[in-house]
Amino acid sequence: MSDELRELYQEVILEHGKNPRNFHASDDATNEARGNNPLCGDQLVIYLKLDGDKRVVDASFLGKGCAISMASASMMTELLKGRSQDEAQSLFEAFHDMCTGEDNGHELPDDVEKLQVLSGVREFPTRVKCATLPWHTMVAALQGEDEISTE
Amino acid sequence: MTPPNTAQAGTPAYDIDAIRADFPILGRTMHDKPLAFLDSAASAQKPHQVIDAVSAVYETEYANVHRGLYQISEAVTARYEGTRETIRQFINAAHTHEIIYTRNGTESINLVAYSFGRNFLEEGDEVIITELEHHANIVPWQMLRDEKGIVLKVAPITDDGELIMSAFEELLGPKTKLVAVAHMSNVMGTILPIEDIIRRAHAVGAKVLLDGCQSVTHIPVDVQALGCDFYVFSGHKLYGPSGIGVLYGREELLNAMPPFMGGGDMISSVTFEKSTWAKLPHKFEAGTPAIAQAIGLGAAIDYVNGIGLDAIGAHEADLLNYATQKLSSVEGLRIIGTAPNKASVVSFTLDYAHPHDIATIIDRAGVAVRAGHHCAQPLMARMDVPATVRASIGLYNNRSDIDALVAALGDVQELFG
Secondary structure, three states, X not given: OOHHHHHHOOHHHHHHHHOOOOEOOOOOOOEXXXXXXXXXXXXXXXXXXXXXXXXXXXXXXXXXXXXXXXXXXXXXXXXXXXXXXHHHHHHHHHXXXXXXXXXXXXXXXXXXXXXXXXXXXXXXHHHHHHHHHHHHHHHHHHOOOOEEEOO | OOOOOOOOOOOOOOOHHHHHHOOHHHHOEEOOEEXXXXXXXXXXXXXXXXXXXXXXXHHHOOOOOOXXXXXXXXXXXXXXXXXXXXXXXXXXXXXXXXXXXXXXXHHHHHHHHHHHHHHHOOOOOEEEEXXXXXXXXXXXXXXXXXXXXXXXXXXXXXXXXXXXHHHHHHHOOOOEEEEEEEOEXXXXXXXXXXXXXXXXXXXXXXXXXXXXXOHHHOOOOOHHHHOOOEEEEEOHHHOOXXXXXXXEEXXXXXXXXXXXXXXXXXXXXXXXXXXXXXXXXXXXXXXXXXXXXXXXXXXXXXXXXXXOHHHHXXXXXXXXXXXXXXXXXXXXXXXXXXXXOEOOEEEEEEOOEOHHHHHHHHHOOOEEOEEEOOOOHHHHHHOOOOOEEEEEOOOOXXXXXXXXXXXXXXXXXXXXX
């Protein structure tokens, strides 16, 4: 098996894929959005609860998808809690740059270094959207949109 | 399972190594592994006979068709129109002008929805499709429904992926104007009982459109014997170029239908007050067509005829049996689509890995399959799967391709199992 595959499917990703964190709907979400990947038919819903200061106090998700998208959503919901809307937005930008290999000057903050395990998707152009779909959906939820599609 | 064509044990239908040598791309590697191409249901590879025919058009006799008053234009026009006769013979249409060139199967269905549907269907008229249709045979009818107020009815299938004939019959009635069904499922390989479908549909006065994109590469088709009203297929799944497709329609219907698109080549005369239409088939072929692609499709049909669809069917049925047996022994694997009458396609899921992860992993072993919803999202919902892996067999596949797939699934199990 190739090194790229082992790099893509690291133990952390497989573990999050099998046992996703915050994998539930939310009754008291203030923001929620549905994300579709029309290429593969994967769908997920992101639930966010923001307090009066626009700070994320809870995040969860539901959906069906590949190991990459499940792990990405799982890790994202863990990392969002306690962050402001602006911080969540810039986290998205840094994550997006990491997955696509673009350099727009956004760097992942030190406290979210664990997201680096998803950087292996760079070698798999058709799989980048799997990793970024939960994040696009999260941004849509923050911006008050109901639904986004990766195409 | 009893496939429609079964090779006698130990008797190869044809010399597979010689056939493979006709397909230059099969000599390449993917990720430094021999290419095991199991995605012909999405688009098939091309033999050098087709590649050479297309090249020869551009190198020796390319010009626009139906226009030039010079030798090479006349020559290429003759070959382009001659291919129509090749196609007529291939599906045994009554007339060459019943063969309409389109871009692909999708455009062929849209042509019927737009021209036949808009002009001959009225509010309350019913169109019947099935649960296993490709989006190309769903969406055009939905668009027509939204525009004209027709009723779209969906005939159900069993858990094995077979049409439930009794339920289909119950949907038929005096308001049924069109039955539009796949001849063969692109996801499950199910071959539909089209003779029964056509007989019952005609009994209530409905017309029948068959989506033959999958079937025409595996099963001999005789549109006159079938009695279907429309038959559509694409060139690129039939080992021909992309960008060329076919609509067969019965002369009487095509004559009654107005043009699909307006422009050059489809007119008889044009003034600013009024235009009149060209005769069949050109009435439906506005603008400069896919000239080299059509000629390439003719070369592809010649190639397929040279081997023979019966021999191809037998070879593929043998491989389908082999693949089904081998895959059935893989732990956690579920085959989606287990109808007794099926051809050339095995869709499956693994209970520990998503189809996209499977496709990515086996790609690195040189195995090309399709993973996803296969443009059949309603079918995915019916079978209660988000997606499947689909391995599809073409005339050039061999047991090594299947072995490579099964071996590569071992890599998936190593990571995910």
